[in-house]
Amino acid sequence: MTGRPLELAETVFRLYQDLLRRRTGFVLADAQRSRLESRLGAEARSAGSFYQLYGRLRNEPADSPLFGRLLDAAVNGETYFFRDPASLRALAEEIGPERLLAAGHDGVLDVWSAGCATGEEAYSLSIVLHERGILPGRKVRILGTDLSPAHVRRARSAVYGPQSLRATSPERLRESFEPAEGGHFRLKPALATPVLFEARSILDEPASGPLFDAILCRNVLIYLDQEARSRVVDVLASRLKPGGYILLGASDALAAAASPLTLVRLSNDVAYRR
């Protein structure tokens, strides 16, 4: 069943591009062809060919494990704890206190990490909110969503390896994690409690739904085609509480530029408001 690696022909690669664009809005760059070839090689061999694998994927629901493999292969879910200290500081030191003040004594701080991959960003926020003393005293709900069920499964397990923890200081590692099997670390339960994960595509979000004080959506828009991008920006804007903030990645800023959002300069980062 093995031998020479299977080839992903140009036309068949375009089928994968179309499939992903149609089902998720994600744009698979031409340069990703050989990447898809190496990452889906075993699945293709098991199906018979890349074309036959495509035939299977085409009829699979987006939340099936097989379609999840395609998403994992196509989308770089590479992330790590404290990847973006500026936005974490902005949330813990500026946005969080401001929004909690506005919410009153019993108010809740609602944060959404849209396109959360394996959850490092959402958990990093929980850690810094604890470090700043906002948690456990105040009510905070952090929602992480990602279109890859595999990513969400990993996020829910809250167990991470050295790759995810490469920017985590030894002090934080000691304070926030406990050792797990195989040289991995598990986030302490108290830090994981405020965080909830759901597997769904940001493109499937309804315009009306729960509202958030802050939405983190970093390095997601760059993968979307123009139409999907503007739809997502509209949805994000509609899901903000009055006065809430959206934090985008630097490479996503262009998409926001063409939206009704207003740029706001914070001490630690830039954000967008309705």
Place this chain on the structure above:
Amino acid sequence: MSEDRMKGLAAGAASADATERWRAAVELSKVKGEEAEDLLLGLLTDEDYRVRERAVASLSRRFTPRVASACALALADDANAGHRAAGLALLARGGAAGRAVLLGALQHPSADVRISAATALPGASPAASIVSAIEAAARREGDPNARAALLLALGRTGRREAIAPLLAALEEGNFWLQVHALEALGSVGDPEIAPRVLPLLGNETLRQAVLHTLAHLRSPVAAEPLIRRAAAGELDPFLLSAIRSALGAAPASTLASLRPVWPEAGAALLAVVSDAEADAGMRTDAAHVMALLDVPNAALAIVTHGPFHDGYAALRSLARSRREEALLGSLQVADPEPALELLDALRGGPDAPTLLPLLVHPSPTVRAAVLSSVPAGLVPVPDLIDVLAEDDPETALAAALALAADETGAPIDQLPKRRRALLDRAGGPDGPGRVAALTALAMADGPDVEAALRGALVSQDPSVREAAVAAAANGRRLGEHELVARLSDEPPAVRAAALRGIALRAERGEMPAGVTWRDALVFLVDEPAVAAAAGAAVVALGGPERPRLVEEMLAQEPAVRVSALEEIERTGDAEAARSAVAATGHDDTETACAAVRALVVADAATVDEALPHALRDERPELRSAAAETIALRPAPEAGGALGTAVAEALVSERDRHVLRSLLLATIPAGDATAVEPLTLVLAQETPPLEAEAAAEALAERFPEACRLAWNHAPARAERRWARALSNAARRRGRVPRAS
């Protein structure tokens, strides 16, 4: 065409709704006659650019003298820039007739019109006489902007004849013309130009333009003088880009001789790549130059300071001797990207075994990719067993498949140690490892395999049952009734696997006893995955009724009809393929593509009838599918419809993806008429890789026509034709003579 229909189209073309006008433009392309032509010409002035584009596309297929005259008028339409642009676009696609109008417009009293005409020239496949005409116009042109536009047009001819007038323009001393002449020389792309422009590097005002030209010329001759400048401390984005281009074209011996010229290259380039604030393009070029010059620790610097504009592609520029360093470097960073870049570069090649150290990479993505990329038998069995035992959904299948084969290529049943390991896991607890082991055991046989499959068929885990059904279908131990029993399994994935299994056995000619295509009908309205598998099963089980059943399946839901059409190729049934012809123009692109692909097993007459249409379809996906189908078929008879259709498609194709498929189709199906369009492709600065393979194939079959093309080709195409002819001649020389 009925009068009512024409009235409807006229109303659509005059509609206030742009979408209606666009639709009218599409429909009018199918209507012959001057009335339709006039409506389309009217749409060239449309306010919506999409409608204009559509009208241009429709008119480009009927470039009559009336259309040419209308375009000449459009060129002079000062009040409507969109109309002028549409006229230009149409003239540029109008072949010799369009070019004649454009050359005529070079004498128009308005400089704007002359500039517009020059911008659209030279058009496809310019002969030497076109160079002369443009050169003459450039000599008499008084307006500096129009003259600059003409110089650029000379460059776009790509012909050697353009070099002399462009070099002459360089010597005029007019900065504006010099800059445009340099750009045009870059477009000609002949590396032999490099020595002529290098002396101008000393001219500070022209330096940037010269470097830009050198970056396009890819001349190894430029490498040394450029590197000397860098060594003297003159390092900027333009110089680095030109150096990268020159080094990229240099042979290994030249690269080695250049290293001592710039002893400080390592430190200077490291300063650029490690500067996160530096220009991203400059950092990228610096990373490539580091690799090409083989500076010490280049691999580690690229891995550490990447990603660059092109990710970690600079790792591909490293000398072969530095591979190990690069692999070790990629193990020192947690980011999987450098390792994946090396994997992509080496997989399938002779150096694939060197990827083995990446098996200890922390990223399961990398480990899985290594297992799928290294040759069979390379990874020790105990390591594979360990990976399988990890039960990681990313690595399990790759490990199991690697376990199922060794370097001898022997069947799994002759590899007892590997077989035992897979059986152990297949009989173990549920999880990704068990699913993977069952999948890998698909080709194994024996009572112990049968026992493992039976055990898995009653697992609580649906994915284990699905894998067991798929494996059982592959083998012969379990009877059809056991597959049929799984058709009532609750999870759709298991039912779909059972239907696929039944189809697979039918494809192998083992018509399952007691199962007919009628048994699959009930599943056509099941979940999409099951319905699709049922569509394929109906066709697989169809036997002599298959052609009729294919027609029936075409009336089903998209998932069903596409799967049914895809099944035709696997059955190899030419009659059934003929039934698919009706769907090659289907509105649903996926259905149309599947129908086109089914023609890979059709008879020659069916293909000659259907595929030329598909090659002219509006949809790039369909054109691409048609081209790839031709590429997969045996070579057609010389002088047939397919060869002509491929040549015509090569001329008109604008989509690079489709062009690549067309070039693959040219290898078996191109005839002498494909030589000229292929020359145009070969004249591009970076033609698709498939172009040279197509040139070699044509050079083998039509050496005379190709030699003629070589003699008259633009500079870049000339070099590529020479290589193709020489390779073809060498191959012919190897063929033993008949005794």
